[in-house]
Amino acid sequence: MAGSRGRFASRLGFILAAAGSAVGLGNVWKFPYLAGAHGGAVFLIVYLGFVFTIGISVMLAEFAIGRAGEKNPVGAFKHLKGGAWTGVGYLGVVGSCVILSFYSVVGGWTIAYAVKTAAGMPGLTDAKAFGGAFAAFVADPLQPVLYHLAFMAMTIAIVARGIERGIERACRLLMPLLFVIVVVLCARSLTLPGAMAGIKFFLNPDFSKLTGAMVTAALGQAFFSLSLGMGSMITLGSYLSRQTHLAGSALWVTSLDTLIAILAGFMILPAVFAFGFDPGAGPGLSFITLPAVFAKMPWGAGFGTLFFVLLAVAALTSAFSLLEVVVAFLVDEKGWTRAKAAYGAGAAIFLLGVPSSLSFGAWELKLFGKGFFELMDYAASNVMLPLGGVLIALFVGWVVSPRIMAETAGEDGRSFSLAPAWRVICRYVAPLAIAWVLISGL
Ligand code: PFF
Numbered sequence: 070m071a072g073s074r075g076r077f078a079s080r081l082g083f084i085l086a087a088a089g090s091a092v093g094l095g096n097v098w099k100f101p102y103l104a105g106a107h108g109g110a111v112f113l114i115v116y117l118g119f120v121f122t123i124g125i126s127v128m129l130a131e132f133a134i135g136r137a138g139e140k141n142p143v144g145a146f147k148h149l150k151g152g153a154w155t156g157v158g159y160l161g162v163v164g165s166c167v168i169l170s171f172y173s174v175v176g177g178w179t180i181a182y183a184v185k186t187a188a189g190m191p192g193l194t195d196a197k198a199f200g201g202a203f204a205a206f207v208a209d210p211l212q213p214v215l216y217h218l219a220f221m222a223m224t225i226a227i228v229a230r231g232i233e234r235g236i237e238r239a240c241r242l243l244m245p246l247l248f249v250i251v252v253v254l255c256a257r258s259l260t261l262p263g264a265m266a267g268i269k270f271f272l273n274p275d276f277s278k279l280t281g282a283m284v285t286a287a288l289g290q291a292f293f294s295l296s297l298g299m300g301s302m303i304t305l306g307s308y309l310s311r312q313t314h315l316a317g318s319a320l321w322v323t324s325l326d327t328l329i330a331i332l333a334g335f336m337i338l339p340a341v342f343a344f345g346f347d348p349g350a351g352p353g354l355s356f357i358t359l360p361a362v363f364a365k366m367p368w369g370a371g372f373g374t375l376f377f378v379l380l381a382v383a384a385l386t387s388a389f390s391l392l393e394v395v396v397a398f399l400v401d402e403k404g405w406t407r408a409k410a411a412y413g414a415g416a417a418i419f420l421l422g423v424p425s426s427l428s429f430g431a432w433e434l435k436l437f438g439k440g441f442f443e444l445m446d447y448a449a450s451n452v453m454l455p456l457g458g459v460l461i462a463l464f465v466g467w468v469v470s471p472r473i474m475a476e477t478a479g480e481d482g483r484s485f486s487l488a489p490a491w492r493v494i495c496r497y498v499a500p501l502a503i504a505w506v507l508i509s510g511l
Contacts, residue, residue, distance in 0.1 A: 080318065082233070082238075088244060091322055092329045094172065094179075111274045113331070120323060127292075134306065143159055149469050162394055164449055165300060173224070175384065176381065177213055181212065181213065217419065228396055251333065258339045262343065263342060271339075293454060295326055299454060316485045341358060344362045346358045355380065428441040452510070452511070456507060459500050
């Protein structure tokens with residue numbers, strides 16, 4: 070029994086924690102600017118196609134590996150097969166540290182911007198001025214590091230409390246809050262004069278934008294957004310009871326993640342169009358263009374603050390699951406107490422994030438021709454995450470297929486009728502598609 074490791078108290082709690090992991094900066098910050106840069110609706114269609122075939126299949130594979138192994142990713146692979154396959158678990162632990170190190174830096178920016186927007190940013194009006202303010206903020210050697218520290222401290226405080234009292238309870242509170250904020254901001258954005266252009270852009274497919282680069286970006290985004298490939302879903306699955314229906318849970322989590330991404334599109338693109346900004350502005354969309362949009366909007370300071378609180382909440386619930394991978398590893402494999410693991414790993418990841426935070430101007434450190442933040446993001450998103458995804462799909466499709474297939478059958482008295490399709494996707498479709506993304510990403 071895994072009783073001493075902790076366990077989710079309810080299926081709803083698990084779904085909200087897994088959805089909390091999936092819904093993050095990837096949905097609210099990245100998805101709208103990727104859709105903006107890649108032709109709106111075409112990107113959405115390709116993205117949805119990947120999410121509901123490959124994405125959901127790999128998520129189910131991770132849940133099943135986690136519950137069958139009843140351990141962190143390293144322990145689960147060791148238990149189910151051992152040998153070189155254990156390396157996939159280590160890839161997840163290392164990858165989670167790398168992702169969390171730079172994710173927390175951006176998480177810190179969201180807290181900083183919630184504070185700044187609430188306090189008001191006087192004198193700034195157009196996107197250019199906000200661009201200057203953002204560049205000056207991230208180039209500061211101290212402020213962003215302190216906000217990164219604050220973000221990590223909150224993550225550590227929750228994860229140290231455990232699964233049920235920490236992550237489950239926080240997500241039960243924060244996820245509904247996040248949903249309400251998204252709906253309020255959507256309503257505001259969609260009723261702005263001139264919002265229609267943004268809605269049209271988001272819903273009218275421009276098929277000339279259907280390029281290889283766009284398809285690659287869509288699959289990469291599907292993986293990142295669903296928190297796949299890094300063992301987060303394996304770890305959360307390891308705290309699940311035998312009765313929980315895995316396939317149904319994967320469908321719930323995937324659908325919630327997609328719903329929030331689409332709502333984020335409806336929240337951001339109409340506002341950007343209504344005020345005449347460029348939807349393809351890239352990563353600066355949230356921190357530069359949107360504050361300029363809010364500055365022109367009635368009650369903009371209020372809506373702006375709400376937006377950055379939303380981003381911070383979304384980022385935090387994702388950060389819990391990343392730190393949990395490392396904590397579960399240290400607790401299960403190294404015998405650490407949960408508190409020691411959360412504080413120790415959290416502190417180390419904070420330090421790893423410092424050069425990322427400084428790489429926006431305070432410290433000109435270039436490795437392999439990239440800034441430190443860029444390098445961490447690239448290594449995790451373009452290499453580790455797809456590599457983990459391919460290996461997890463192959464593992465479930467070929468190596469432990471009968472064991473894992475049995476894991477999803479007969480729970481709750483229900484059988485899983487799509488198991489044959491799932492297996493084909495794990496065996497052939499997912500590895501080939503992800504390998505293609507991996508190779509084109511290098
Ligand atoms: N899914 C999160 C997001 O969309 O922001 C990011 C993430 C969390 C990626 C956990 C990977 C992961 F293991």
